[in-house]
Each structure stands twice: as C-alpha cells, then as structure tokens.
Amino acid sequence: MGKKQLVLVGNGMAGVRAIEEILSVAKDEFQITIFGAEPHPNYNRILLSKVLQGDTDIKDITLNDWDWYEENNIQLYTNETVIKVDTENKTVITDADRIQPYDELILATGSVPFILPIPGADKKGVTAFRDIKDTDTMLAASKQYKKAAVIGGGLLGLEAARGLLNLGMDVSVIHLAPFLMERQLDATAGRLLQNELEKQGMTFLLEKQTEEIVGDDRVEGLRFKDGTSIEADLVVMAVGIRPNTTLGAESGIPVNRGIIVNDYMQTEIPHIYAVGECAEHRGIAYGLVAPLYEQAKVLAKHMCGIETKPYEGSVLSTQLKVSGVEVFSAGDFNESEEKKAIKVFDEQDGIYKKIVLRGNQIVGAVLFGDSSEGNRLFSMIQKEADISETSKISILQPLSQEAGTSITAAMSDDEIICGCNGVSKGAIIQAIQEKGCSSTDEIKACTGASRSCGGCKPLVEEILQHTLGSDFDASAQKEAICGCTTLSRDEVVEEIKAKGLSHTREVMNVLGWKTPEGCSKCRPALNYYLGMINPTKYEDDRTSRFVNERMHANIQKDGTYSVVPRMYGGVTNSTDLRKIADVVDKYEIPLVKMTGGQRIDLIGVKKEDLPKVWEDLDMPSGYAYGKTLRTVKTCVGEQFCRFGTQDSMALGIALEKKFEGLNTPHKVKMAVSACPRNCAESGIKDLGVVGIDGGWELYVGGNGGTHLRAGDLLMKVKTNEEVLEYAGAYLQYYRETANYLERTSAWLERVGLSHVQSVLNDPEKRQELNGRMNETLSVHKDPWKDFLEDKQTSKELFENVVTTS
Amino acid sequence: MVNKDVTKVCIGKIEELPEQLGKTVYIEDKELAVFKLSDGSIRAIENRCPHKGGVLAEGIVSGQYVFCPMHDWKISLEDGIVQEPDHGCVKTYETLIEGEHVYLVY
Numbered sequence: 043m044g045k046k047q048l049v050l051v052g053n054g055m056a057g058v059r060a061i062e063e064i065l066s067v068a069k070d071e072f073q074i075t076i077f078g079a080e081p082h083p084n085y086n087r088i089l090l091s092k093v094l095q096g097d098t099d100i101k102d103i104t105l106n107d108w109d110w111y112e113e114n115n116i117q118l119y120t121n122e123t124v125i126k127v128d129t130e131n132k133t134v135i136t137d138a139d140r141i142q143p144y145d146e147l148i149l150a151t152g153s154v155p156f157i158l159p160i161p162g163a164d165k166k167g168v169t170a171f172r173d174i175k176d177t178d179t180m181l182a183a184s185k186q187y188k189k190a191a192v193i194g195g196g197l198l199g200l201e202a203a204r205g206l207l208n209l210g211m212d213v214s215v216i217h218l219a220p221f222l223m224e225r226q227l228d229a230t231a232g233r234l235l236q237n238e239l240e241k242q243g244m245t246f247l248l249e250k251q252t253e254e255i256v257g258d259d260r261v262e263g264l265r266f267k268d269g270t271s272i273e274a275d276l277v278v279m280a281v282g283i284r285p286n287t288t289l290g291a292e293s294g295i296p297v298n299r300g301i302i303v304n305d306y307m308q309t310e311i312p313h314i315y316a317v318g319e320c321a322e323h324r325g326i327a328y329g330l331v332a333p334l335y336e337q338a339k340v341l342a343k344h345m346c347g348i349e350t351k352p353y354e355g356s357v358l359s360t361q362l363k364v365s366g367v368e369v370f371s372a373g374d375f376n377e378s379e380e381k382k383a384i385k386v387f388d389e390q391d392g393i394y395k396k397i398v399l400r401g402n403q404i405v406g407a408v409l410f411g412d413s414s415e416g417n418r419l420f421s422m423i424q425k426e427a428d429i430s431e432t433s434k435i436s437i438l439q440p441l442s443q444e445a446g447t448s449i450t451a452a453m454s455d456d457e458i459i460c461g462c463n464g465v466s467k468g469a470i471i472q473a474i475q476e477k478g479c480s481s482t483d484e485i486k487a488c489t490g491a492s493r494s495c496g497g498c499k500p501l502v503e504e505i506l507q508h509t510l511g512s513d514f515d516a517s518a519q520k521e522a523i524c525g526c527t528t529l530s531r532d533e534v535v536e537e538i539k540a541k542g543l544s545h546t547r548e549v550m551n552v553l554g555w556k557t558p559e560g561c562s563k564c565r566p567a568l569n570y571y572l573g574m575i576n577p578t579k580y581e582d583d584r585t586s587r588f589v590n591e592r593m594h595a596n597i598q599k600d601g602t603y604s605v606v607p608r609m610y611g612g613v614t615n616s617t618d619l620r621k622i623a624d625v626v627d628k629y630e631i632p633l634v635k636m637t638g639g640q641r642i643d644l645i646g647v648k649k650e651d652l653p654k655v656w657e658d659l660d661m662p663s664g665y666a667y668g669k670t671l672r673t674v675k676t677c678v679g680e681q682f683c684r685f686g687t688q689d690s691m692a693l694g695i696a697l698e699k700k701f702e703g704l705n706t707p708h709k710v711k712m713a714v715s716a717c718p719r720n721c722a723e724s725g726i727k728d729l730g731v732v733g734i735d736g737g738w739e740l741y742v743g744g745n746g747g748t749h750l751r752a753g754d755l756l757m758k759v760k761t762n763e764e765v766l767e768y769a770g771a772y773l774q775y776y777r778e779t780a781n782y783l784e785r786t787s788a789w790l791e792r793v794g795l796s797h798v799q800s801v802l803n804d805p806e807k808r809q810e811l812n813g814r815m816n817e818t819l820s821v822h823k824d825p826w827k828d829f830l831e832d833k834q835t836s837k838e839l840f841e842n843v844v845t846t847s
Numbered sequence: 848m849v850n851k852d853v854t855k856v857c858i859g860k861i862e863e864l865p866e867q868l869g870k871t872v873y874i875e876d877k878e879l880a881v882f883k884l885s886d887g888s889i890r891a892i893e894n895r896c897p898h899k900g901g902v903l904a905e906g907i908v909s910g911q912y913v914f915c916p917m918h919d920w921k922i923s924l925e926d927g928i929v930q931e932p933d934h935g936c937v938k939t940y941e942t943l944i945e946g947e948h949v950y951l952v953y
Contacts (some may be wrong), residue, residue, distance in 0.1 A: 109897060284934075486932075559908075559910040660936040837863075839865070845874045
C-alpha cells in the first residue's frame, strides 16, 4: 500500500506552516499535494506592506522557495483553484478539471478583502491590498498617477498609505470611525498616531462614509455621504477581510463566519481540517499570523496521531509596520467597570503607554511612541500575569537587569518568538546550544529569527542571555561587523592602527576571527578600513572585493557586465560618442541606456570582452559599480541657462576630477545646480551644491534611494575653491568615521549635523582632513588602463577556460 | 558490475588559476566554476547558484565556501550544499592535480 494522500488547498502561510509541522513529526507518512490560486510559492503576506514601502523586495519575502517543495516531494499546482470538495468520494476538483483524491484534507483558503458594495467599485484603479498582484497594481499606478485614496484607517490601510506616500503619491485616508485603528487602539493613541502620520504627509478624512466611486472607465474621485468629494486616481480598499469560505460552503462543510473547526482544527466532516484565516474557532476567525502557527502545530500533531494539547484560542497583539512610528497593542485594551488602566502620557516626547488590569492580572496594553516593551508585556498578557508583587508603575519601565525572572524564561519551548518567520523559543535555544550561536546575528543567520521585521530582537537577546548564563558576553551584543568576530567597527579600526596590521588575513588572524578566512561581509569591510588607514602603503586585496569592484564593471543577472565610461560632469562630445557607438557595434552590445547620473551605460558586455571594450573606448572608468564617487550630476548653468547664477558644469567637472576613484564606505553621489531651481537634484545627494547669488550652498546626507532623505544645509561658501576644500574635509571625515556600507544619510543621522559642522568649521581639523584626503588621492590610477597594462591579472580575471574534447 | 565511463579533461596549469578566486570553465555543454583555495587545493562546482542562477565563479571565496555575487548565498565547495538560512544544493565535480596540470573528472 502506498502512502496516505494529504491534500492542502491554499498555498499560503497557514497551510504551508501546517505542512511544515507535519513534515517535522512524520516526514514520510504522506504523499502531499498542494493547490495554490496564486502563481507564487508560499510568501510572507504580512511583509507586502514593507515591499510597498520599499524596504524589501518580493524575493526576500518568499518563505518556501520552489526547491523546498521539490526537496520534500510535494506536488505543487500553482495558478490552480480548487472549486469543489467531493466529501463522499474524498476527492477535490480544480478549475483545470483535475480530480485529486485525498485521505486527509486541509483547507487553508485564507480570507478575501472586503470590497464595499458601492457604485463604481469595479472601476479601473480600484484595488484591495492582499497579495503580490495588488502590490504590483499599486506600484504601477504610482508611476503614472499622483492622487491616492485609501479607504480604511486600520492597520492594513495605514501601511498601504505609508507605502504610497513613499512612492511619491499624495495620500488621503478615509475612515469611518472618529479615530484611527479603533480595533487596536484607544482614542488617545489613535489621535497621537494621526498627528504623527500627518507630519509624515498623510491627509485624513475621519467619520466619512464613501458613497460612490466616480469616474468613467478609471476612477476619478470619491463622493461621500455628507455630499463632499475628493479627487483620486487610485483607490485602495482596506476596510477589512472576511474568511474565504466559498469552497467550504459549496462543498457542504458547515460554515458560519468561517469554516467551523473544533479544538483540533477538525471541521465537522471527517478527515477534513481547516486552518488559518478561513477557519472559525470558538466563534473567532483570526486575521493575524501568530494564531495560525499555534493552530498549525495542533493540527499537525492531531493528524499524525500524536498527543497534543487542544487549541484554545489566542490572545492577539499587533504592531504597525510604518517607519518612524511605533505602535503596539495587545489583548483587551479597553478599560471598563471591572478593568482598570494604568497610563503614562509623556506629551513632550509623544510617548503613551497604557496597561489594562483585571484585578491584579494584566490583560491588555497599548503603547505609542516607544514599543520596545511590547514583547515583554505581550508575554505577560498571554499568561495573564499577576502583578501584585510588582509596583504598578515599574511595569511600564524598561526591564532592568535585576528585575527578577525574565519573561522568556517562563515561556515554553514551543512558544513562537519570531512571528514573521515562525521561530520558536526551542529552535533558538537549539541554535545556541547545538550550533554554537552566541549573538543575535548568528541566531538570525541560523534560524531566521528577527530576519524580517526585527521586532523580536530584544526577546532573542534575552533568550541568548539566559541560555548562555555566565558565558553570555554582553560585548558580543554590540554591533559586531559580522558573525566572524565580536569586535565592532571602531574596535577593529583601533586594533589595525595600534598593531600596524597590513593585510585582511593578518587582521583576521591576529584579532581571533572565528572563521579563518572571514565572510562576504567582513572581508570587503576590512579591505576598506585597511586602505583608509594606510592609503599609500596598503595593497588592495582583490579577493576581498565584491565582484563589481574586482572586475571594475557591474555584473548583471545573466553574468554579463555593464560598462559606464567617465564623462566628467555629464558633459560629452562627438568624439567620445563616436567611439561609444563603434564599440556598441563591434561587440554587439545589446542595450545602451542613460543612467540616472547622466552617463551612458553599455549593458550586456561579455566578461571576456571587457578588456577589449575598455581598450577601444580609451576613456577612464566611470566607476558606476563601486563604493566610491559615482558621478557629479550638473545642470547647464550660467554658460547657457538664462536662470543660472553660477558655472555648475565647471564646478561639477572639477569635483569629479578631484575625487574620482576615491574609496568610500559606500557609494557617494554628488550634484551641482547653478540656481535654487535645482535641476541637478542637489537636495538628494551625498553632497549637493546649489548656486546662489554670490556663492554656493552645500547640502549633505541627501539620499534619493530606498530611504529618501533631503540633504541638510551644511554651510554657505563663496568660491569654487572653498567648495572643494569643504567637500574634501567632509568626505574624508565620512571616510574615517562611517561604518563600511553606511551611506552619508545614515552616518549623518548617527553622528549629527552639528557635530560634522563643528569639525569642518575648525580650520586646523579641516586642513588635516584635506591633507589625508590628498594623500589618498595621490595614488589613484585608472583601473581600466591598469588592466590593459597588467596582462597577467587581466587574464586571471576575465578569461574563461574552454576545453575541447 | 557496471563499468562506469569516466572522462578526464585537462583545464590548465595550476599556476594559471588565481588563488582564492574562481574561474569559469566550459566543458561540452557544462559551465563550471573552478576555485583554487588558499591552501592550493582545487574545487569545482556547477557555475549556477540554485537561487537565481547567479554565476558562482565571481563570488567571494572564504575557506571552503563561496558567496554568490548576486544575493550572497553561502555555498559549500566541499559538497555543494547551500548554508543556512537558505536551502539548496549545487552539483560538485571531482578534480585531480597531476604534475602541474589540473584535471576535471566527470
């Protein structure tokens, strides 16, 4: 007899989690088949808002990649929807007319977004926010349209709104209730949240009921019940979800709000289970992730005939994933006759904390402004901890060392610590004891805990501390440069200087690296620090360079490269353009494109062609691949522009010629605009220069990438020479004090603008910094020319071996 | 007993392979990444990361591991196994050093 057939309907977080639990207790008992309506493998739906906000990529939120299904012998049908369960013959039938028999069936059909039944809801430009497809719709709309309206001021609506704001849209949030997130927050916290989000640029229309979505084919606006209206060309409906019970109901499985299950996740039909958002347990259908993990565990054990505690429901906690806002809520957070609250409200710092007690038991909490205590309070709420022994106010204080028993110590091993990745306390302890992890970073690498949203990091650290006991090394918890060492960036730099270390291998050796040859994080960092400290004597270690900086070209996904020749200040001429055109023809380069930094990018060059392409171009490297000065973007300026007050091209060219090829902790982008109209976008550059009447303004720490940041005005100067002098001192100070891979935007926020100003305004320090900068610049050689002279290296790096048999 | 066919192909001199770096090697329809480790020994694996098909020959080599240049997956050069927290495996190939020449056996 073959294995028993196990079929899962719904390839999402809850269902696949149940399969993982089943595999972990009974690896070979079942032949598993999974049906998923979406075209993707299982991904972390919760993090879609982070994708929309630009903090992460779709590929990084995949939980189980295609290989996982293959390795576990799971038959996966994506893009295929189960339309009926034949409970009599024990088969499921799909929209591709497939009939799949089962011995055991799990329904994990999730939930569907609730779409308001109002006129116009079917217009183009109206979307929900539930899956990758919706996210793509919003991303695409943001490129073409400007005005977004989000209906629903709950968790999901606000996360969507923040994402759309990041994508450059004007965002209005329409909400029926008098304050935001009324299902998770009280009125005080809701209003604080509103204030904060208004500061970030959101507009709120509260106590508004949408009556109609207007427009022709595509949405053009919203009309409300009170007669008012707004314009919008994208509408996101985030008014709630309802369990997806269609399949269950049509197949005769008893359904109420969700598919009804007992304490072992069984439906009323034998051999059919339901789990996750589609299931209704004791009258509740959960819409958050943590309960799903608990349910999956009980389901798996029960199905495999292993004794298990029944599932008895979950206490919920939520955390809003919006950058710059800390909001946490858990349990029963509204006070009443028998429930009293303790509140702390620091209006000055915008911090609000409330815990709700029933007698001496803590049953709920709301935190705004500082949610670092969230995990600890949540554990206390889950346990309905008795706080009569503790002074009431101290419960709202950070946990101090001597505060007695820790919360994680009292947790059982199967309690989930990392909700995003479903990592239990037991798994973390195992990583510490059996795999030798001794820092939160190592635990992250080993188990995935705190890899996604990072909210559980304090708990992971606490477990680490308790598991290691006296072996716990607090110093290891400072920001080590990677898992190979416990030393921080500053300590490593100090040791290199003090001990006169001169090679990456020597650093790792002398400073007791755990891995003899380091890793892809520390090696490039050490190589940078060594070169920064000893610019003229240090010999660059190309084996410690990331591919692009080793090859001096930008690797593409197919293993070809892109080549960007230098064009100082973005100014070119007919000779260079002819050479470029000839090279494109000769080497059949498939794509020629302008870069964002005003350069020409030749994309799709074969590795073995690179040296020949460089030779034919006979132009310096544009360094479009390096942690170095990329480009100085310029506007036309006073030479031709009727508004230009300064010669922006000349200054841009001078800056680029002076600093080209400089190794920096991360890439550095510059721009020079000739007037405050700022056509070269100087406001979002690591160093941006803006011409004013009689001088220049210098802006620093600007960034136009993932973490959009406007530059801060460093100072105003009068002459080009002063620009170069301050630019040199600023860049050198950044080089000497930033962590490797820290952009000026993050660095400036860390060290502070006024601190940098005070350093640069000290003439002596400025001179010293420029001295070291000039010493560093004195050894620069064009890398492409270098390769042409050094045939040996060129051969080693760019030639392939082709055998003939 | 099955008599297995084994092919041995010379891929060059050992001194021509750069230390702690990879080399792209084409054999018939196969594309391999061949590495000379810091101890002078040679490893050969399939030149495609199981994640998104990144070329492994250009990765940073640390000890017995290579880091894929595309998304930093860490792959063992001994058995081709992708290290935690990622999962997967690449094919490994046997190599031989005879005199000053390096051979691939497959």
